[in-house]
Amino acid sequence: MxxxxxxxxxxxxxxxxxxxxxxxxxxxxxxxxxxxxxxxxxxxxxxxxxxxxxxxxxxxxxxxxxxxxxxxxxxxxxxEYDHVDIALHHAGGAPQEDSRAYQGVLDAALAAWTSAGEGGPCAxxxxxxxxxxxxxxxxxxxxxxxxxxxxxxxxxxxxxxxxxxxxxxxxxxxxxxxxxxxxxxxxxxxxxxxxxxxxxxxxxxxxxxxxxxxxxxx
Structure with a gap:
C-alpha cells in the first residue's frame, strides 16, 4: 500500500x-x-x-x-487559496496585524466563500x-x-x-x-x-x- x-x-x-x-x-x-x-x-x-x-x-x-x-x-x-482576495470580498478586507483577530475574520470569510459557490465574487x-x-x-x-x-x-x-x-x-x-x-x-x-x-x-x-x-x- x-x-x-x-x-x-x-x-x-x-x-x-x-x-x-x-x-x-x-x-x-x-x-x-x-x-x-x-x-x-x-x-x-x-x-x-x-x-x-x-x-x-x-x-x-x-x-x-x-x-x-x-x-x-x-x-x-x-x-493555497488567496486569503487576501477572500477576506477582501467576503469580509471587507483584514489587516495582517493581530494574528488572532485576523483568524476570526478569515474564518467568517471562508464560510461565506464556500457558501457563495460558483457565483462568488472572488477570482x-x-x-x-x-x-x-x-x-x-x-x-x-x-x-x-x-x-x-x-x-x-x-x-x-x-x-x-x-x-x-x-x-x-x-x-x-x-x-x-x-x-x-x-x-x-x-x-x-x-x-x-x-x-x-x-x-x-x-x-x-x-x-x-x-x-x-x-x-x-x-
Whole structure:
C-alpha cells in the first residue's frame, strides 16, 4: 500500500510586505520536517510542491536534509487559496496585524466563500479550488506505482480540504481543520485498492519537547 505525505509549509511572514516568504523560524521548521521524514526512512518516488515561494522553500530545505535525489515537480494546483482576495470580498478586507483577530475574520470569510459557490465574487471560487485540490490528488495517486510513496509540500487550506473531501465533507474540512494545521505538520494518506484513505492528520511530535518553541499555527 502506497502512502502520500502532505506537509504544510513552514511559517510564512505574517504582517510583512511579502507574506509568501518563509520566516527564519519557517526555515528552521522546514529543516526539522526534513529530519522527521529522514527518521521515518520512507523512500519517495514522487515529490510535489505548489509554486508559492513558501512551499518551494520548505521543500528545498527539507529535501536537503533528506539528501533526496527525486526532482520536485511544481504544480500550482497545490497552491493555497488567496486569503487576501477572500477576506477582501467576503469580509471587507483584514489587516495582517493581530494574528488572532485576523483568524476570526478569515474564518467568517471562508464560510461565506464556500457558501457563495460558483457565483462568488472572488477570482477563484470555492468549487474551483475544491476541484483543483481533488484533481491534484487524483493525478498524484494515478502516477504512483504499487507500494510507492510521495511527499507533497503544500498549504493548510489544501490539506484541510483534501481531508474533508476524504471524509465526505470538504467544506467542513476547510472550516474546522484549516485553523488548527501547524506549520510543518504532516498528514498521511494511504492509497490502495479501496481508494485513498486519511490515516493521520496534522502530525507534529517533531515540534514537541526540545523543539516546542518551533510550534506555530500562522
Amino acid at each position: 502506497g502512502a502520500i505525505y502532505l506537509v504544510r509549509h513552514g511559517q510564512a511572514s505574517f504582517g510583512a510586505s511579502d507574506y509568501d516568504a518563509l520566516s527564519p523560524r519557517g526555515f528552521e521548521q522546514s529543516t526539522v520536517v526534513g529530519a522527521e521524514l529522514l527518521r521515518r526512512a520512507v523512500s519517495f518516488s514522487q515529490v510535489r510542491s505548489g509554486t508559492l515561494a513558501r512551499q518551494r522553500d520548505t521543500a528545498a530545505t527539507a529535501l536537503k536534509v533528506l539528501d533526496a535525489v527525486v526532482p520536485v515537480v511544481e504544480d500550482p494546483r497545490w497552491n 477563484e471560487t470555492w468549487p474551483a479550488f475544491l476541484a483543483r485540490c481533488r484533481d491534484a490528488l487524483a493525478d498524484l495517486v494515478a502516477s504512483l506505482g504499487k507500494g510507492e510513496h510521495a511527499v507533497v509540500f503544500t498549504s493548510g487550506g489544501v490539506i484541510a480540504t483534501i481531508c474533508g473531501l476524504l471524509m465526505g465533507t470538504p467544506e467542513t474540512g476547510l472550516r474546522k481543520l484549516n485553523r488548527v494545521t501547524v506549520n510543518g505538520g504532516i498528514t498521511k494518506l494511504v492509497s490502495g485498492r479501496g481508494g485513498v484513505t486519511l490515516l493521520s492528520f496534522n502530525e507534529h511530535p517533531h515540534f514537541e519537547a526540545d523543539a516546542a518553541s518551533l510550534l506555530t499555527y500562522r
